[in-house]
Amino acid sequence: MANVLVTGGAGFIGSHLVDALLREGHRVVVVDNLSNGKIENLNRQALFYQQSIQDEEMMERVFMLHHFDYVFHLAAQASVSVSVKEPVKDAMSNIVGSLVLLEKSVKYGVKKFIFSSTGGAIYGDDVPVPTNEEVCPKPVSPYGIAKRSVEMYLDFFKKEKGLDYVSLRYGNVYGPRQDPNGEAGVVAIFTSRMLKNEEVHIFGDGEYVRDYVYVSDVVEANLLSLKPEVSGIFNIATGVGTTVNQLFKMLAELTNYSKEPVYAEPRKGDLRKSILDCSKAEKLLGWKPKIDLKTGLALTLEFFKSGG
Numbered sequence: 001m002a003n004v005l006v007t008g009g010a011g012f013i014g015s016h017l018v019d020a021l022l023r024e025g026h027r028v029v030v031v032d033n034l035s036n037g038k039i040e041n042l043n044r045q046a047l048f049y050q051q052s053i054q055d056e057e058m059m060e061r062v063f064m065l066h067h068f069d070y071v072f073h074l075a076a077q078a079s080v081s082v083s084v085k086e087p088v089k090d091a092m093s094n095i096v097g098s099l100v101l102l103e104k105s106v107k108y109g110v111k112k113f114i115f116s117s118t119g120g121a122i123y124g125d126d127v128p129v130p131t132n133e134e135v136c137p138k139p140v141s142p143y144g145i146a147k148r149s150v151e152m153y154l155d156f157f158k159k160e161k162g163l164d165y166v167s168l169r170y171g172n173v174y175g176p177r178q179d180p181n182g183e184a185g186v187v188a189i190f191t192s193r194m195l196k197n198e199e200v201h202i203f204g205d206g207e208y209v210r211d212y213v214y215v216s217d218v219v220e221a222n223l224l225s226l227k228p229e230v231s232g233i234f235n236i237a238t239g240v241g242t243t244v245n246q247l248f249k250m251l252a253e254l255t256n257y258s259k260e261p262v263y264a265e266p267r268k269g270d271l272r273k274s275i276l277d278c279s280k281a282e283k284l285l286g287w288k289p290k291i292d293l294k295t296g297l298a299l300t301l302e303f304f305k306s307g308g
């Protein structure tokens with residue numbers, strides 16, 4: 001049993017991770033400012049601080065009080081498009097906030113820092129697909145730049161201060177509790193719109209390819225990162241590409257949606273193709289995705305049907 005901090009523990013991925021850590025018997029503290037996270041997502045067995053990770057004084061107190069063995073850092077400004085519109089806001093949360101946590105983790109002897117990074121926004125276009133971790137990142141959005149920056153700080157803190165880390169570069173994560181409001185998270189958006197029989201918009205020609213990974217598989221990768229021998233950067237996705245048109249069709253079948261999609265202007269900055277090579281995670285983490293897209297979409301649909 002370990003003392004664990006989960007930042008962003010009321011969010012989509014974070015709240016599932018908190019549930020899993022509690023099931024495994026860990027003592028879990030959550031820090032979340034509820035900017036994206038929802039109190040309904042939060043497991044009541046976790047100790048909760050509603051505060052920003054940028055608040056150094058408060059974070060100092062939390063670290064001093066709880067003697068964390070591990071930090072899972074998921075709190076973030078999570079929208080790529082917001083990062084383009086408001087790069088300062090993005091950097092304050094995603095770079096400065098992360099740095100505060102890194103400093104406190106060193107000061108209070110955290111054994112390992114597990115960071116939620118991005119595979120979708122870090123490599124850029126014009127890279128070989130499936131893309132492996134050796135490919136030099138060329139992020140094209142402030143969001144991707146910030147995530148890559150934190151990975152570089154992680155390297156620095158490891159070399160200079162001895163803080164061990166794992167950075168998990170996720171594909172397009174989907175599943176229950178993903179928020180359909182806003183621009184990101186196509187599975188949540190399509191599912192909730194189809195259930196209400198509303199119009200569904202496809203940006204561009206619908207041939208944009210993504211690597212969709214189910215949230216419980218992402219949680220599993222986080223849990224496996226606790227193994228002492230595991231360290232470094234790992235892609236976490238499926239290696240399978242799916243177009244938006246294919247996704248539309250699968251979800252329309254599952255929800256009995258009969259409207260045609262409405263094709264709209266391509267979204268600025270959208271990558272054409274993102275598929276991640278996850279063989280490193282398989283070899284060194286002992287991780288493999290268990291839920292294929294069809295099963296994952298059905299599970300997600302159940303959640304949205306039961307009130308979302």
Ligand SMILES: O=c1ccn([C@@H]2O[C@H](COP(=O)(O)OP(=O)(O)O[C@H]3O[C@H](CO)[C@H](O)[C@H](O)[C@H]3O)[C@@H](O)[C@H]2O)c(=O)[nH]1
Nearest residue numbers: 080118120121183184185186189201202203208244267270
């Ligand atoms: O209503 C919509 C919403 C999305 N899309 C398309 O669906 C695909 C996926 O879009 P998302 O917004 O779901 O996700 P992104 O691929 O833009 O992924 C980015 O946003 C994600 C948030 O869910 C993660 O942060 C990820 O790391 C980051 O690369 C894109 O081709 C997009 O154009 C539509 O056609 N219609």
